[in-house]
Amino acid sequence: MEFYHLRTFVAVAEEEHLTRAAERLGASLPAVSAHVRGLEEELGVPLFLRTPKGMRLTGEGRALLAEARLALSSLEAVRTRAGALRQDVTGVARIGLNNEAARMRVPELLAALTRRHPGVEIHLVNSSSPRILDNVRLGRLDLGFVYDNILEPGHEIEAMALEDVDMAVVGPTSWADRVCRADWEELARLPWVWFSERCPFQYLLESSFSCRDLALNKVMVGDNDATLRTLVAAGIGLTLLRKDDALEAEAAGEVCLWRREGLRLGLSLVHRRERADDRVIAAIVSAVTEVWGLPARRR
The missing domain is CATH 1.10.10.10 (Winged helix-like DNA-binding domain superfamily/Winged helix DNA-binding domain)
Structure with a gap:
């Protein structure tokens, strides 16, 4: 065998x-x-x-x-x-990205790894937070960037918090007056373009509205940020985007922003806890720590 x-x-x-x-x-x-x-x-x-x-x-x-x-x-x-x-660190690491590489500071990460560990080869996979988390658990990915409100308590996955990401509710530009004046109850009554199963954006909005005893009016489901942005621009309803995406869409005249209250999602780097001592994993975690300006981790 x-x-x-x-x-x-x-x-x-x-x-x-x-x-x-x-x-x-x-x-x-x-x-x-x-x-x-x-x-x-x-x-x-x-x-x-x-x-x-x-x-x-x-x-x-x-x-x-x-x-x-x-x-x-x-x-x-x-x-x-x-x-x-061994003194050298060599190997292949598959890393899942839940957003654009530049926003995950991938160019800086690759530069740091090239300086320290030129024998480490990186494969990047663009995906969503739930799929990245599932694939890290299954061993299809070695590490991944995910929004941490989908993480569950347990010892299987280790997560390193990186930053809080500002989010924004956006609506069609023709609704600007209504959206800008709306409170939570008025927002809930408006049509919403909703999210795919287990989406962190979905969890954030549901918790924000349910704690106020409000239910949302969901009229359509989109499966990625680009689709959500397009549907809002077409006048279908409201949705939630990263604030940097929302500001970009606003500047392009596609959406309006609701600015009365802020929403945030935590971004984390995850890997299987049992692999914490793997030299390739440790090398990448160390490089991410440097690139994101985090305190050095002790083991």
Whole structure:
């Protein structure tokens, strides 16, 4: 039994699909299928049921999954320890971005890493906070920038607070007089362009209105900031944007801003807590600490 057998087994179990597991592992579909068959033959038990919708764990597979994860964790610990014994830091890190690279200070981060650790290769993935958090948990991403109101208490994810991001309620320019004069109750009655599931903007607005016993009038859902901005400019309703995006849209004559009260979201860098001592992770966290002007972290 080889390391890649267990790695493939866990990936297929979590993805429940051979093609998605192959994409996650960066391997070919025939190779992943062969790894699964080889492991089943070596163990002498069926691990998966092949169905039209994908791969489902058998009873034997479910019983062995926890052991496989534990074995992989132990192997990862050995690799991490071996890396700590080396003087150089080399490796690949996949980092999820929930906004433009410049706003995440990525150019400065890459410059700092190039000075300190030229052997670290960075892959950037643009996504949303919920997807980034899920992919960090699943090991598809090594680190990610997320808005921290979607984080849940627990020991699985470690988060480093970076800054508070100002947010702004925006509306169509033709509604400027109504929006500028509106209080919370009047805002709630106006039409709203809403957000995709688990969006941090959604959580922020819901908490802001529900604490005032107000329910929002949601008329449409958009799945990204550009779509939300376009729908507001078209006169569909209000929405919430980062304030820097909102000011840019206002300057372009696309929206008006509600300025009576401020709203904020915390921005954090996250990674799996069990990987805190991984030298590549530690190198990136150290560089982010420098770039964002944060206090040095102690371990």
